[in-house]
Amino acid sequence: MHYDAIDNAHGLPNDPFKAIVAPRPIGWISSIAKNGVPNLAPYSFFNAISEKPHYIVIGSSGMKDSLTNIEATSEFVINLATYELREQVNISSARVAPDIDEFKLAGLTQAASRFIKAPRVKESPAALECKLFQIVPLPDDNGDARQWAIIGRVVGVYIDDRFIKDGRVDTAAMRPIARMGYSEYATVETAWRMRRPD
Numbered sequence: 001m002h003y004d005a006i007d008n009a010h011g012l013p014n015d016p017f018k019a020i021v022a023p024r025p026i027g028w029i030s031s032i033a034k035n036g037v038p039n040l041a042p043y044s045f046f047n048a049i050s051e052k053p054h055y056i057v058i059g060s061s062g063m064k065d066s067l068t069n070i071e072a073t074s075e076f077v078i079n080l081a082t083y084e085l086r087e088q089v090n091i092s093s094a095r096v097a098p099d100i101d102e103f104k105l106a107g108l109t110q111a112a113s114r115f116i117k118a119p120r121v122k123e124s125p126a127a128l129e130c131k132l133f134q135i136v137p138l139p140d141d142n143g144d145a146r147q148w149a150i151i152g153r154v155v156g157v158y159i160d161d162r163f164i165k166d167g168r169v170d171t172a173a174m175r176p177i178a179r180m181g182y183s184e185y186a187t188v189e190t191a192w193r194m195r196r197p198d
């Protein structure tokens, strides 16, 4: 098949887009509301987009609590979503009112961040403390925006020392999970190496 993506004329029961852009890392976002209520939710429209300096991007499909909090406080944490924490990741995606603390809902512990006020997930082996750079509306054909790209600058990095071996982070040992299409996930459990040509 080869179809017009503006009309999205795929003719399949579900849009195959996310099954192609896969696996996508999951940014498990912790933030705090203006009134102090902590918030936690997974976002698979997420990736690193720059290394020097470190920038990341998140896609919000609709005006959700994470986006509201990030707009209000200009801060958030990206926690690493792992296979061990998969149930908690899923629970934290529940559609709940803004006054519900998803840390409590998922039975997780808040740990203080070092460079920002938003807490990280203590149980997660790695976290990126971020400050908001820019929120970019992504318009549809009518010029209306119901999707937003949130670009953040990483100002602090937490890594559980147990996963640093011989000066390198052992990504596969952390078993990060990633999202594919539909309800499918992938787990990073093995790594292989290939050097760029000189």
Ligand SMILES: Cc1cc2nc3c(=O)[nH]c(=O)nc-3n(C[C@H](O)[C@H](O)[C@H](O)COP(=O)(O)O)c2cc1C
Residues within 6 Å of the ligand: 026, 039, 040, 041, 042, 043, 044, 045, 046, 059, 060, 061, 062, 064, 065, 066, 067, 089, 090, 092, 093, 094, 095, 096, 179
């Ligand atoms: C693995 C996973 C990935 C998700 N990725 C996104 C995403 O990239 N963007 C989005 O808007 N919602 C995404 N969702 C749905 C949000 O997690 C869900 O709407 C959540 O309630 C938002 O929480 P908030 O309102 O506290 O920000 C995802 C859900 C799951 C389970």
